[in-house]
Amino acid sequence: MTTTDWPLWEVFVRSRRGLSHTHAGSLHAPDAELALRNARDLYTRRGEGVSIWVVPSSAITASSPDEKDPFFEPAADKPYRHPTFYEIPEGVKHL
């Protein structure tokens, strides 16, 4: 049974031009060509997309939830990266 178990692919769909691809879901396919076609049939049959990426799930390296704090918390205390951090006198425009 496991010898014919097709690998898993992640599907990313661009819903229309000007937008980036977003994760739509996953599916099984024996190879990249059929993965692309299966993705087209499964995830865009109501006209949801204009472009598709498929990626073997095994090729994705993800950050670990265990590292969530060291990964993401340090970014939370740097308010000077955001425009709202700065006070500008009233009436100054185009800034």
Add this chain to the structure above:
Amino acid sequence: MATAAAAQDTDRGTDHGTTARQGVFDAAVAADERIEPRDWMPDAYRATLVRQIAQHAHSEIIGMQPEANWISRAPSLRRKAILMAKVQDEAGHGLYLYSAAETLGVSRDELLDKLHTGRQKYSSIFNYPTLTWADVGAIGWLVDGAAITNQVPLCRCSYGPYARAMVRICKEESFHQRQGYELLLALSRGTPEQHAMAQDAVDRWWWPSLMMFGPPDDASQHSAQSMAWKIKRHSNDELRQRFVDICVPQAESLGLTLPDPDLRWNEERGHYDFGPIDWTEFREVLKGNGPCNEQRLDQRRRAHEEGAWVREAAAAYAGKHSGTSETGATRA
């Protein structure tokens, strides 16, 4: 992201770690945040989700059969197109759900194997036969109607991939119920024979549809824990009542009657009262003694077995042509 290997907790060994993680998990659920595949989760939460999502996926796949039974006999080309698209959606929904289950560290092949060997269940409603064309309408109106009543709250389920699959499914399913209602309306307003066909279908599907919400709250095995985990948001009886309240006026507009002499508006409760459900029948069908249990499972098994050579061929071709033989290895 459906990376099965990553779904496994890396160090669930230490008691101390587990207690702390349980705290993080509980807090996330309490705050109505979503649990994602790589987050720590209690084993029982994972097992409950696998069971529920798999059963849901199996129901979509087995649920194709009773309606596909009428594709080749659909009485107009418009109806034929609608029915084909609907049965196709059910396959698609099965696929979305298997994907969601796979984020929990099980493979689709494992789940299909459990379905084929009777170790996982699918909704009992699909063990009833579709005897006439009107049954296609009754399934759309009542069976899909009951399913939607069940599913809409699942869009807010605490497990992210399941909730997202349900959002997509609910959006796509909105046409399923309407086409069933429209189909029945055409029959109800048609010739006397057509009207009788519609009434007969509603007579046969009404009670099984009410059973789709599961046993009464006081007899439901998993309900309390699932509600605490926010996998489930409303009790079986609550949803069943909501469904009955919705259906009564819809049946009136259809010009059809619901087969329950006890059905009447209760001013005090603000709901319709309805008669007792035959739970013996429910349990019998669940046990495998429904009219079509064997037939449905046989067809599924046969499709899978007879298709093995095709799946093997594609895997072999991929092995020959990709250079890197990915088959199998990727799922380790």
Add this chain to the structure above:
Amino acid sequence: MTATVTATAALALGDDALVLSHRLGQWAGHTPVLEEEVALANIALDLLGQARVLLSMAGDEDELAYLREERAFRNVQLVEQPNGDFAHTIARQLYFSAYQHLLYDRLAEGGGPFAPLAAKAVKEVAYHRDHAEQWTLRLGDGTDVSHERMQRACTALWRYTGELFQPVEGLDADWPALEAAWLERVGEVLRRATLTVPEGPRSGAWTAGAGRQGLHTEPFGRMLAEMQHLHRSHPGASW
């Protein structure tokens, strides 16, 4: 071109699409892998959409689909062949889609009454052809078992491919050129799939006629009986 000629040609094209759509619809719940449930249904729905436009050019779509007798159907015999195993379904689709793509491409350019439909359908058909070609490659060049099954299917259906290029009045096409292009395309795919291009005759030995003249094969009568039964049981009813 007279209205009758257009209607007759519309019936030929419409019946091809209707009958093949019906056959593909019979796969629902039986496909070798769940992804193919969605894929085959997409093809069936495209074809049914084409059939409805084409039949409406010839009359009332439902009257034509449900109330004609077998001899009045003008589809080629290839599309009425039963699904068989997945290899037979793919071989049938390969042969038909390659033909349909060449013809519709021509009709789309021709500017005649079929140009608008053909221009839309040719894109759908390109995908059907691609699906069939992808699977032909995988079955032909997959395992020994799949190779043998695919070869058997390609050979079995070969005799129904000559009829595809029988000129249809009202369709402006260079039929011998279409046939040459078809042989080249299909031959190339079969060779890439490590399959042998069948050498048998491309039409039956019994030449009393063919699908375009209303003469069909045994399985077609049964298919129509099933398809038409409900509609015919309620004369005049609307659905």
